[in-house]
Amino acid sequence: MLDIRTLREDPEGVADRLRTRDPEVDLTTLLELDDERLALLREVEALKARRNEGSQEVGERKKRGEDASDLLAEMGDLSTAIGDLEKRLREATERLGEWLAELPNVPHASVPSGGKDEGVVLRTEGDRPGDEPWRKNHLQIGSDRGLLDFARGAQIAGARFPMYVGLGARLEMALIQFMFAHHVERGYTPVWPPFVASRESLFVASQLPKFADDVYQMERDELYLNPTAESLLVNLHRGEILDGDDLPLRYVAYTPCFRREAGSYGEEERGLIRVHQFNKVELFAYTTPDDSYDCLERLIADAESVLQALGMHYRVVLLASADLAQQAAKTIDLEVFLPGQGRYYEVSSCSNCEAFQARRGSIRYRPRPKEKPAFVHTLNASGLATSRLVAALLENNQQEDGSILLPEVLRPLLGVDVL
RNA sequence: GGAGGGGUAGUCAAGAGGUCCAAGACAACGGUUUGCUAAACCGUCGAGGGGUGCAUAGCUCCUCCGCGGGUUCGAAUCCCGCCCCCUCCGCCA
Numbered sequence: 367m368l369d370i371r372t373l374r375e376d377p378e379g380v381a382d383r384l385r386t387r388d389p390e391v392d393l394t395t396l397l398e399l400d401d402e403r404l405a406l407l408r409e410v411e412a413l414k415a416r417r418n419e420g421s422q423e424v425g426e427r428k429k430r431g432e433d434a435s436d437l438l439a440e441m442g443d444l445s446t447a448i449g450d451l452e453k454r455l456r457e458a459t460e461r462l463g464e465w466l467a468e469l470p471n472v473p474h475a476s477v478p479s480g481g482k483d484e485g486v487v488l489r490t491e492g493d494r495p496g497d498e499p500w501r502k503n504h505l506q507i508g509s510d511r512g513l514l515d516f517a518r519g520a521q522i523a524g525a526r527f528p529m530y531v532g533l534g535a536r537l538e539m540a541l542i543q544f545m546f547a548h549h550v551e552r553g554y555t556p557v558w559p560p561f562v563a564s565r566e567s568l569f570v571a572s573q574l575p576k577f578a579d580d581v582y583q584m585e586r587d588e589l590y591l592n593p594t595a596e597s598l599l600v601n602l603h604r605g606e607i608l609d610g611d612d613l614p615l616r617y618v619a620y621t622p623c624f625r626r627e628a629g630s631y632g633e634e635e636r637g638l639i640r641v642h643q644f645n646k647v648e649l650f651a652y653t654t655p656d657d658s659y660d661c662l663e664r665l666i667a668d669a670e671s672v673l674q675a676l677g678m679h680y681r682v683v684l685l686a687s688a689d690l691a692q693q694a695a696k697t698i699d700l701e702v703f704l705p706g707q708g709r710y711y712e713v714s715s716c717s718n719c720e721a722f723q724a725r726r727g728s729i730r731y732r733p734r735p736k737e738k739p740a741f742v743h744t745l746n747a748s749g750l751a752t753s754r755l756v757a758a759l760l761e762n763n764q765q766e767d768g769s770i771l772l773p774e775v776l777r778p779l780l781g782v783d784v785l
Numbered sequence: 786g787g788a789g790g791g792g793u794a795g796u797c798a799a800g801a802g803g804u805c806c807a808a809g810a811c812a813a814c815g816g817u818u819u820g821c822u823a824a825a826c827c828g829u830c831g832a833g834g835g836g837u838g839c840a841u842a843g844c845u846c847c848u849c850c851g852c853g854g855g856u857u858c859g860a861a862u863c864c865c866g867c868c869c870c871c872u873c874c875g876c877c878a
Contacts, residue, residue, distance in 0.1 A: 404835080411835060411847040418806095418847090421859040425803035434858080441858035607795080607832085728833095735814055736830075738841065 484686035503706025570727035571597035595648035644753035
Protein backbone atom coordinates (compact mmCIF):
# COMPACT_ATOMS: atom_id res chain seq x y z
CA MET A 367 0.00 0.00 0.00
CA LEU A 368 1.30 3.39 -0.93
CA ASP A 369 1.14 6.39 1.35
CA ILE A 370 -1.94 8.44 0.52
CA ARG A 371 -0.15 11.61 1.53
CA THR A 372 2.63 11.06 -0.97
CA LEU A 373 -0.01 10.46 -3.63
CA ARG A 374 -1.81 13.62 -2.61
CA GLU A 375 1.33 15.74 -2.71
CA ASP A 376 2.89 14.42 -5.90
CA PRO A 377 0.29 12.51 -7.90
CA GLU A 378 1.97 13.03 -11.27
CA GLY A 379 5.40 11.96 -10.01
CA VAL A 380 4.00 8.76 -8.53
CA ALA A 381 1.82 8.05 -11.56
CA ASP A 382 4.80 8.41 -13.91
CA ARG A 383 6.80 5.88 -11.96
CA LEU A 384 3.87 3.49 -11.66
CA ARG A 385 3.30 3.65 -15.40
CA THR A 386 6.66 1.95 -15.91
CA ARG A 387 5.00 -1.18 -14.51
CA ASP A 388 1.51 -0.61 -15.84
CA PRO A 389 0.80 1.98 -18.54
CA GLU A 390 -2.90 1.98 -17.59
CA VAL A 391 -2.36 3.52 -14.16
CA ASP A 392 -4.78 6.37 -13.57
CA LEU A 393 -5.03 8.10 -10.22
CA THR A 394 -7.88 10.53 -10.90
CA THR A 395 -10.66 8.52 -9.23
CA LEU A 396 -8.43 7.83 -6.27
CA LEU A 397 -7.60 11.47 -5.78
CA GLU A 398 -11.26 12.44 -6.07
CA LEU A 399 -12.16 9.90 -3.42
CA ASP A 400 -9.42 11.24 -1.20
CA ASP A 401 -10.79 14.80 -1.55
CA GLU A 402 -14.28 13.61 -0.82
CA ARG A 403 -13.14 11.66 2.20
CA LEU A 404 -11.15 14.57 3.64
CA ALA A 405 -14.06 16.98 3.20
CA LEU A 406 -16.41 14.58 4.99
CA LEU A 407 -13.86 14.00 7.73
CA ARG A 408 -13.51 17.70 8.45
CA GLU A 409 -17.25 18.13 8.57
CA VAL A 410 -17.78 15.17 10.88
CA GLU A 411 -15.04 16.31 13.21
CA ALA A 412 -16.45 19.83 13.49
CA LEU A 413 -19.90 18.45 14.38
CA LYS A 414 -18.43 16.03 16.88
CA ALA A 415 -16.55 18.84 18.60
CA ARG A 416 -19.87 20.66 19.00
CA ARG A 417 -21.59 17.54 20.28
CA ASN A 418 -18.89 16.83 22.86
CA GLU A 419 -19.21 20.38 24.10
CA GLY A 420 -23.01 20.21 24.27
CA SER A 421 -23.13 16.80 25.92
CA GLN A 422 -20.78 17.95 28.61
CA GLU A 423 -23.00 20.91 29.30
CA VAL A 424 -26.02 18.62 29.57
CA GLY A 425 -24.21 16.78 32.33
CA GLU A 426 -23.32 19.98 34.13
CA ARG A 427 -26.85 21.38 33.95
CA LYS A 428 -28.35 18.14 35.23
CA LYS A 429 -25.97 18.16 38.14
CA ARG A 430 -27.13 21.65 38.99
CA GLY A 431 -30.74 20.56 38.59
CA GLU A 432 -31.35 22.84 35.60
CA ASP A 433 -33.43 22.13 32.54
CA ALA A 434 -31.57 20.87 29.49
CA SER A 435 -34.36 20.02 27.10
CA ASP A 436 -33.38 22.63 24.49
CA LEU A 437 -29.84 21.29 24.39
CA LEU A 438 -31.05 17.69 24.29
CA ALA A 439 -33.16 18.48 21.25
CA GLU A 440 -30.25 20.19 19.50
CA MET A 441 -27.88 17.36 20.32
CA GLY A 442 -30.37 14.83 19.05
CA ASP A 443 -30.49 16.51 15.65
CA LEU A 444 -26.73 16.85 15.67
CA SER A 445 -26.28 13.15 16.34
CA THR A 446 -28.56 12.26 13.46
CA ALA A 447 -26.54 14.50 11.16
CA ILE A 448 -23.29 12.98 12.41
CA GLY A 449 -24.67 9.50 11.81
CA ASP A 450 -25.48 10.29 8.18
CA LEU A 451 -22.11 11.90 7.55
CA GLU A 452 -20.28 9.04 9.20
CA LYS A 453 -22.01 6.57 6.94
CA ARG A 454 -20.86 8.52 3.89
CA LEU A 455 -17.38 8.83 5.37
CA ARG A 456 -17.22 5.07 5.93
CA GLU A 457 -18.22 4.41 2.34
CA ALA A 458 -15.70 6.87 0.94
CA THR A 459 -12.95 5.43 3.15
CA GLU A 460 -13.80 1.92 2.04
CA ARG A 461 -13.75 2.78 -1.65
CA LEU A 462 -10.48 4.66 -1.24
CA GLY A 463 -9.04 1.63 0.55
CA GLU A 464 -10.07 -0.61 -2.34
CA TRP A 465 -8.28 1.62 -4.82
CA LEU A 466 -5.19 1.88 -2.68
CA ALA A 467 -5.07 -1.88 -2.16
CA GLU A 468 -4.86 -2.44 -5.92
CA LEU A 469 -2.00 -0.04 -6.63
CA PRO A 470 1.45 -1.63 -6.91
CA ASN A 471 4.59 -0.41 -5.20
CA VAL A 472 6.71 2.32 -6.79
CA PRO A 473 9.80 0.75 -8.40
CA HIS A 474 13.20 1.71 -7.00
CA ALA A 475 15.23 4.12 -9.15
CA SER A 476 17.67 1.34 -10.09
CA VAL A 477 14.92 -0.81 -11.63
CA PRO A 478 14.86 -0.80 -15.45
CA SER A 479 11.56 -0.06 -17.18
CA GLY A 480 9.92 -2.82 -19.13
CA GLY A 481 8.88 -6.45 -18.92
CA LYS A 482 10.55 -9.85 -18.86
CA ASP A 483 12.92 -9.05 -21.73
CA GLU A 484 14.22 -5.92 -20.04
CA GLY A 485 15.54 -7.84 -17.01
CA VAL A 486 19.30 -7.40 -16.64
CA VAL A 487 21.67 -10.30 -16.05
CA LEU A 488 24.04 -8.86 -13.47
CA ARG A 489 26.37 -11.83 -13.03
CA THR A 490 26.78 -15.45 -13.97
CA GLU A 491 28.46 -17.76 -11.47
CA GLY A 492 29.82 -21.31 -11.42
CA ASP A 493 30.55 -23.69 -14.24
CA ARG A 494 27.82 -24.28 -16.75
CA PRO A 495 27.14 -27.98 -17.27
CA GLY A 496 27.95 -29.40 -20.69
CA ASP A 497 25.48 -30.39 -23.38
CA GLU A 498 26.65 -33.94 -23.86
CA PRO A 499 24.20 -36.13 -25.79
CA TRP A 500 23.72 -38.57 -22.91
CA ARG A 501 22.11 -35.90 -20.73
CA LYS A 502 18.42 -36.35 -19.94
CA ASN A 503 15.80 -34.12 -18.38
CA HIS A 504 14.77 -34.58 -14.77
CA LEU A 505 11.51 -36.35 -15.66
CA GLN A 506 13.44 -39.10 -17.36
CA ILE A 507 16.09 -39.23 -14.65
CA GLY A 508 13.47 -39.23 -11.90
CA SER A 509 11.67 -42.22 -13.31
CA ASP A 510 14.86 -44.08 -14.39
CA ARG A 511 16.33 -43.86 -10.91
CA GLY A 512 13.05 -44.30 -9.03
CA LEU A 513 13.15 -40.85 -7.44
CA LEU A 514 9.94 -39.24 -8.69
CA ASP A 515 6.46 -40.63 -9.32
CA PHE A 516 4.21 -38.09 -10.97
CA ALA A 517 1.53 -40.60 -11.92
CA ARG A 518 0.89 -41.60 -8.34
CA GLY A 519 1.13 -37.99 -7.18
CA ALA A 520 -1.66 -37.24 -9.63
CA GLN A 521 -3.57 -40.24 -8.35
CA ILE A 522 -3.58 -38.75 -4.87
CA ALA A 523 -4.24 -35.09 -5.63
CA GLY A 524 -4.24 -34.42 -9.37
CA ALA A 525 -1.84 -33.20 -12.00
CA ARG A 526 1.12 -31.12 -10.92
CA PHE A 527 1.19 -32.41 -7.38
CA PRO A 528 4.60 -34.03 -7.48
CA MET A 529 5.57 -37.05 -5.43
CA TYR A 530 9.07 -38.00 -4.43
CA VAL A 531 9.89 -41.58 -3.52
CA GLY A 532 12.87 -43.48 -2.16
CA LEU A 533 16.09 -41.49 -2.31
CA GLY A 534 14.12 -38.79 -4.13
CA ALA A 535 12.08 -38.22 -0.97
CA ARG A 536 15.26 -38.24 1.08
CA LEU A 537 16.93 -35.78 -1.30
CA GLU A 538 14.05 -33.33 -0.97
CA MET A 539 14.14 -33.55 2.79
CA ALA A 540 17.93 -33.32 2.90
CA LEU A 541 17.88 -30.13 0.85
CA ILE A 542 15.34 -28.56 3.18
CA GLN A 543 17.29 -29.62 6.24
CA PHE A 544 20.59 -28.42 4.81
CA MET A 545 19.26 -25.01 3.76
CA PHE A 546 17.40 -24.42 7.02
CA ALA A 547 20.45 -25.21 9.15
CA HIS A 548 22.70 -23.25 6.81
CA HIS A 549 20.75 -20.02 7.33
CA VAL A 550 20.35 -20.56 11.05
CA GLU A 551 24.14 -20.76 11.22
CA ARG A 552 24.31 -17.48 9.34
CA GLY A 553 22.27 -15.71 11.99
CA TYR A 554 18.62 -16.16 10.98
CA THR A 555 16.09 -17.00 13.66
CA PRO A 556 14.43 -20.30 12.82
CA VAL A 557 10.63 -20.28 12.53
CA TRP A 558 8.18 -23.10 11.89
CA PRO A 559 4.98 -21.24 11.05
CA PRO A 560 1.43 -22.39 10.43
CA PHE A 561 1.03 -23.55 6.83
CA VAL A 562 -2.31 -21.81 6.40
CA ALA A 563 -3.13 -18.15 6.76
CA SER A 564 -6.12 -15.92 7.36
CA ARG A 565 -7.56 -13.50 4.88
CA GLU A 566 -6.10 -10.59 6.81
CA SER A 567 -2.62 -12.09 6.75
CA LEU A 568 -2.71 -12.49 2.98
CA PHE A 569 -3.96 -8.94 2.63
CA VAL A 570 -0.93 -7.62 4.50
CA ALA A 571 1.34 -9.71 2.31
CA SER A 572 -0.41 -8.17 -0.71
CA GLN A 573 -1.50 -11.58 -1.95
CA LEU A 574 -5.10 -10.44 -1.50
CA PRO A 575 -7.31 -8.98 -2.79
CA LYS A 576 -5.71 -8.74 -6.22
CA PHE A 577 -4.23 -12.22 -6.56
CA ALA A 578 -6.97 -14.33 -5.02
CA ASP A 579 -6.96 -16.66 -8.05
CA ASP A 580 -3.42 -17.80 -7.26
CA VAL A 581 -4.11 -19.19 -3.80
CA TYR A 582 -6.03 -22.22 -2.56
CA GLN A 583 -8.89 -21.20 -0.35
CA MET A 584 -10.66 -23.28 2.29
CA GLU A 585 -13.94 -21.49 2.26
CA ARG A 586 -15.52 -23.25 5.20
CA ASP A 587 -12.81 -22.11 7.58
CA GLU A 588 -11.91 -18.82 5.88
CA LEU A 589 -8.33 -19.99 5.55
CA TYR A 590 -5.88 -20.09 2.68
CA LEU A 591 -3.09 -22.59 1.99
CA ASN A 592 0.27 -20.94 2.29
CA PRO A 593 1.42 -19.62 -1.11
CA THR A 594 4.85 -18.55 0.18
CA ALA A 595 6.28 -18.12 3.66
CA GLU A 596 6.74 -14.45 2.84
CA SER A 597 2.98 -14.14 3.30
CA LEU A 598 3.24 -15.70 6.75
CA LEU A 599 6.41 -14.08 8.04
CA VAL A 600 5.31 -10.55 7.18
CA ASN A 601 2.53 -11.12 9.72
CA LEU A 602 4.90 -12.14 12.48
CA HIS A 603 5.05 -8.55 13.72
CA ARG A 604 1.77 -7.24 12.37
CA GLY A 605 0.48 -4.28 14.38
CA GLU A 606 3.64 -3.97 16.43
CA ILE A 607 5.96 -1.09 17.16
CA LEU A 608 9.40 -2.67 17.18
CA ASP A 609 12.38 -1.37 19.11
CA GLY A 610 14.84 0.25 16.69
CA ASP A 611 17.72 -1.41 18.53
CA ASP A 612 16.33 -4.85 17.67
CA LEU A 613 16.46 -4.25 13.93
CA PRO A 614 17.19 -5.88 11.63
CA LEU A 615 15.15 -8.94 12.54
CA ARG A 616 16.00 -11.88 10.30
CA TYR A 617 13.98 -15.06 10.08
CA VAL A 618 14.28 -18.31 8.22
CA ALA A 619 11.28 -20.59 7.78
CA TYR A 620 10.54 -23.79 5.98
CA THR A 621 7.10 -24.26 4.44
CA PRO A 622 5.43 -26.16 1.70
CA CYS A 623 3.96 -23.67 -0.77
CA PHE A 624 0.68 -24.13 -2.60
CA ARG A 625 -0.23 -22.30 -5.78
CA ARG A 626 -3.12 -22.76 -8.13
CA GLU A 627 -1.04 -21.60 -11.11
CA ALA A 628 -4.29 -20.97 -12.95
CA GLY A 629 -3.77 -20.63 -16.67
CA SER A 630 0.01 -20.77 -16.59
CA TYR A 631 0.63 -24.23 -18.02
CA GLY A 632 3.12 -24.82 -20.77
CA GLU A 633 4.59 -27.94 -22.28
CA GLU A 634 8.08 -26.72 -21.43
CA GLU A 635 7.17 -26.48 -17.77
CA ARG A 636 6.38 -30.13 -17.13
CA GLY A 637 7.76 -32.14 -14.27
CA LEU A 638 9.00 -30.22 -11.28
CA ILE A 639 9.26 -26.85 -12.97
CA ARG A 640 5.82 -25.49 -12.24
CA VAL A 641 3.76 -27.37 -9.69
CA HIS A 642 0.88 -26.76 -7.30
CA GLN A 643 2.91 -27.78 -4.27
CA PHE A 644 6.59 -27.21 -3.63
CA ASN A 645 8.93 -26.72 -0.72
CA LYS A 646 10.75 -23.58 0.13
CA VAL A 647 13.12 -22.28 2.76
CA GLU A 648 12.39 -18.58 3.03
CA LEU A 649 14.43 -15.71 4.40
CA PHE A 650 12.61 -12.67 5.72
CA ALA A 651 13.90 -9.43 7.23
CA TYR A 652 12.44 -6.43 8.99
CA THR A 653 14.74 -3.44 8.92
CA THR A 654 15.00 0.34 8.77
CA PRO A 655 14.61 2.38 5.57
CA ASP A 656 18.27 3.39 5.76
CA ASP A 657 19.46 -0.18 5.94
CA SER A 658 17.05 -1.95 3.62
CA TYR A 659 19.08 -1.96 0.40
CA ASP A 660 22.18 -3.18 2.24
CA CYS A 661 19.95 -5.78 3.80
CA LEU A 662 18.76 -6.84 0.35
CA GLU A 663 22.37 -7.39 -0.72
CA ARG A 664 22.91 -9.57 2.30
CA LEU A 665 19.80 -11.62 1.60
CA ILE A 666 20.95 -12.18 -1.96
CA ALA A 667 24.40 -13.21 -0.76
CA ASP A 668 22.86 -15.64 1.74
CA ALA A 669 20.57 -17.16 -0.88
CA GLU A 670 23.51 -17.44 -3.28
CA SER A 671 25.63 -19.15 -0.66
CA VAL A 672 23.28 -22.15 -0.86
CA LEU A 673 23.82 -22.45 -4.60
CA GLN A 674 27.55 -22.13 -4.06
CA ALA A 675 27.53 -24.82 -1.38
CA LEU A 676 25.70 -27.09 -3.81
CA GLY A 677 28.16 -26.26 -6.57
CA MET A 678 25.51 -25.00 -8.97
CA HIS A 679 25.82 -22.80 -12.02
CA TYR A 680 23.49 -19.82 -11.80
CA ARG A 681 22.91 -16.26 -12.83
CA VAL A 682 21.74 -13.17 -11.00
CA VAL A 683 18.99 -11.17 -12.70
CA LEU A 684 17.65 -7.72 -11.91
CA LEU A 685 13.95 -7.73 -12.75
CA ALA A 686 12.42 -4.94 -14.81
CA SER A 687 9.49 -2.91 -13.50
CA ALA A 688 6.59 -4.75 -15.13
CA ASP A 689 7.97 -8.08 -13.87
CA LEU A 690 7.82 -7.08 -10.20
CA ALA A 691 5.34 -8.54 -7.75
CA GLN A 692 2.81 -5.94 -6.63
CA GLN A 693 4.49 -5.39 -3.26
CA ALA A 694 8.10 -5.24 -4.50
CA ALA A 695 10.11 -2.09 -5.12
CA LYS A 696 13.08 -4.07 -6.39
CA THR A 697 13.66 -7.74 -7.05
CA ILE A 698 16.72 -9.80 -7.87
CA ASP A 699 16.18 -13.36 -9.06
CA LEU A 700 18.65 -16.21 -8.82
CA GLU A 701 18.25 -18.57 -11.73
CA VAL A 702 19.81 -22.01 -12.14
CA PHE A 703 20.52 -23.57 -15.48
CA LEU A 704 18.58 -26.70 -16.40
CA PRO A 705 20.40 -28.55 -19.16
CA GLY A 706 17.34 -30.70 -19.81
CA GLN A 707 15.28 -27.61 -20.63
CA GLY A 708 18.17 -25.62 -22.07
CA ARG A 709 17.32 -22.54 -20.06
CA TYR A 710 17.54 -20.85 -16.68
CA TYR A 711 14.81 -21.07 -14.05
CA GLU A 712 14.22 -18.97 -10.97
CA VAL A 713 14.99 -20.72 -7.68
CA SER A 714 15.10 -17.57 -5.61
CA SER A 715 13.42 -14.22 -5.72
CA CYS A 716 14.89 -11.57 -3.42
CA SER A 717 12.77 -8.47 -2.92
CA ASN A 718 12.74 -5.25 -1.00
CA CYS A 719 9.11 -4.28 -0.43
CA GLU A 720 10.16 -1.12 1.41
CA ALA A 721 7.21 0.15 3.50
CA PHE A 722 4.52 -1.29 1.21
CA GLN A 723 3.66 -4.31 3.35
CA ALA A 724 4.51 -2.52 6.59
CA ARG A 725 1.85 0.06 5.81
CA ARG A 726 -0.73 -2.63 5.08
CA GLY A 727 0.06 -4.40 8.33
CA SER A 728 0.96 -1.35 10.42
CA ILE A 729 4.42 -2.70 11.24
CA ARG A 730 6.51 0.07 12.69
CA TYR A 731 9.63 0.73 14.73
CA ARG A 732 10.77 3.47 17.04
CA PRO A 733 14.10 4.84 15.77
CA ARG A 734 15.06 6.08 19.23
CA PRO A 735 13.19 6.24 22.53
CA LYS A 736 10.53 8.98 22.45
CA GLU A 737 10.75 9.42 18.68
CA LYS A 738 7.72 8.89 16.50
CA PRO A 739 7.23 5.39 15.13
CA ALA A 740 8.04 4.91 11.45
CA PHE A 741 7.21 2.07 9.09
CA VAL A 742 9.81 -0.68 8.78
CA HIS A 743 10.97 -2.02 5.46
CA THR A 744 10.28 -5.69 4.80
CA LEU A 745 12.36 -7.95 2.61
CA ASN A 746 12.12 -11.53 1.51
CA ALA A 747 14.28 -14.00 -0.34
CA SER A 748 13.87 -17.64 -1.19
CA GLY A 749 16.75 -19.49 0.27
CA LEU A 750 15.84 -21.56 -1.83
CA ALA A 751 12.81 -23.15 -3.51
CA THR A 752 13.11 -26.82 -4.01
CA SER A 753 11.25 -28.97 -6.42
CA ARG A 754 12.97 -26.76 -9.00
CA LEU A 755 16.22 -27.19 -7.14
CA VAL A 756 15.81 -30.97 -7.25
CA ALA A 757 15.17 -30.76 -10.97
CA ALA A 758 18.31 -28.65 -11.35
CA LEU A 759 20.40 -31.01 -9.24
CA LEU A 760 19.28 -34.06 -11.16
CA GLU A 761 19.95 -32.46 -14.52
CA ASN A 762 23.24 -30.81 -13.54
CA ASN A 763 24.77 -33.64 -11.54
CA GLN A 764 23.89 -36.59 -13.74
CA GLN A 765 26.83 -38.62 -14.96
CA GLU A 766 27.31 -40.51 -18.16
CA ASP A 767 26.35 -43.81 -16.50
CA GLY A 768 22.99 -42.31 -15.51
CA SER A 769 23.74 -41.90 -11.82
CA ILE A 770 23.53 -38.61 -9.93
CA LEU A 771 26.58 -37.38 -8.04
CA LEU A 772 25.46 -35.69 -4.82
CA PRO A 773 27.04 -32.44 -3.65
CA GLU A 774 29.32 -33.04 -0.64
CA VAL A 775 27.11 -31.17 1.79
CA LEU A 776 24.15 -33.47 1.17
CA ARG A 777 25.97 -36.78 1.43
CA PRO A 778 25.93 -37.09 5.23
CA LEU A 779 22.20 -36.32 5.20
CA LEU A 780 21.32 -39.11 2.75
CA GLY A 781 24.02 -41.54 3.77
CA VAL A 782 25.03 -42.09 0.13
CA ASP A 783 27.26 -40.28 -2.38
CA VAL A 784 25.39 -41.17 -5.51
CA LEU A 785 21.75 -41.63 -6.46
C1' G B 786 -18.08 -28.72 20.09
C1' G B 787 -19.74 -27.56 25.61
C1' A B 788 -19.09 -24.81 30.50
C1' G B 789 -16.60 -21.03 33.16
C1' G B 790 -12.93 -16.95 33.52
C1' G B 791 -10.40 -13.12 31.00
C1' G B 792 -8.71 -9.19 26.91
C1' U B 793 -7.74 -1.35 29.24
C1' A B 794 -1.40 2.30 26.77
C1' G B 795 5.73 -0.88 26.37
C1' U B 796 4.34 -4.19 30.99
C1' C B 797 1.16 -4.78 35.32
C1' A B 798 -3.35 -2.70 36.72
C1' A B 799 -7.91 0.65 38.61
C1' G B 800 -12.32 1.91 36.47
C1' A B 801 -19.32 -0.71 36.32
C1' G B 802 -23.58 5.95 31.94
C1' G B 803 -21.29 12.56 32.50
C1' U B 804 -15.97 14.09 37.65
C1' C B 805 -12.19 9.29 31.88
C1' C B 806 -9.40 14.53 28.19
C1' A B 807 -8.25 6.55 31.29
C1' A B 808 -6.04 6.64 38.04
C1' G B 809 -1.81 4.25 39.93
C1' A B 810 2.68 1.28 39.65
C1' C B 811 6.80 -0.55 36.90
C1' A B 812 9.92 0.14 32.78
C1' A B 813 12.01 4.02 29.73
C1' C B 814 13.89 9.02 29.05
C1' G B 815 15.70 14.03 31.05
C1' G B 816 17.43 16.33 35.50
C1' U B 817 18.97 17.14 40.85
C1' U B 818 21.99 14.89 44.49
C1' U B 819 26.35 11.74 44.77
C1' G B 820 33.92 8.79 45.53
C1' C B 821 31.69 4.85 41.72
C1' U B 822 27.44 1.76 41.08
C1' A B 823 22.91 2.08 43.33
C1' A B 824 19.17 4.59 45.96
C1' A B 825 16.24 8.92 46.78
C1' C B 826 13.78 13.16 44.79
C1' C B 827 11.76 16.29 40.59
C1' G B 828 10.05 16.22 35.67
C1' U B 829 8.74 13.91 30.87
C1' C B 830 6.35 9.73 29.11
C1' G B 831 0.52 5.76 24.16
C1' A B 832 -1.14 5.61 18.90
C1' G B 833 -3.58 7.31 14.39
C1' G B 834 -5.80 11.27 11.80
C1' G B 835 -7.63 16.53 10.56
C1' G B 836 -6.74 21.98 10.74
C1' U B 837 -2.92 25.80 11.03
C1' G B 838 2.52 26.26 10.33
C1' C B 839 8.84 25.95 6.37
C1' A B 840 8.42 22.30 9.99
C1' U B 841 9.37 15.30 11.94
C1' A B 842 8.32 22.53 16.18
C1' G B 843 4.20 24.66 18.61
C1' C B 844 -1.17 25.36 19.09
C1' U B 845 -5.89 23.10 18.27
C1' C B 846 -9.75 19.50 17.06
C1' C B 847 -11.38 14.28 16.15
C1' U B 848 -10.74 9.04 17.00
C1' C B 849 -8.85 4.59 19.53
C1' C B 850 -10.03 0.64 26.25
C1' G B 851 -9.80 -7.18 21.61
C1' C B 852 -12.95 -6.44 16.70
C1' G B 853 -17.77 -5.04 14.49
C1' G B 854 -22.69 -3.30 15.16
C1' G B 855 -26.58 -1.14 18.45
C1' U B 856 -29.01 1.84 22.64
C1' U B 857 -28.19 7.09 24.48
C1' C B 858 -27.81 14.16 24.20
C1' G B 859 -23.44 11.39 26.05
C1' A B 860 -20.48 4.46 26.29
C1' A B 861 -14.08 1.59 28.52
C1' U B 862 -18.87 1.20 31.31
C1' C B 863 -25.42 -1.12 28.94
C1' C B 864 -27.22 -4.63 24.67
C1' C B 865 -26.15 -7.99 20.25
C1' G B 866 -22.60 -10.65 17.11
C1' C B 867 -17.59 -12.20 16.37
C1' C B 868 -12.20 -13.05 17.45
C1' C B 869 -8.23 -14.31 20.72
C1' C B 870 -6.10 -16.18 25.51
C1' C B 871 -6.61 -19.30 30.15
C1' U B 872 -9.07 -23.55 33.02
C1' C B 873 -12.10 -27.85 32.77
C1' C B 874 -15.14 -31.46 29.78
C1' G B 875 -15.91 -33.96 24.99
C1' C B 876 -13.64 -35.56 20.33
C1' C B 877 -8.98 -36.54 18.01
C1' A B 878 -3.00 -37.70 15.77
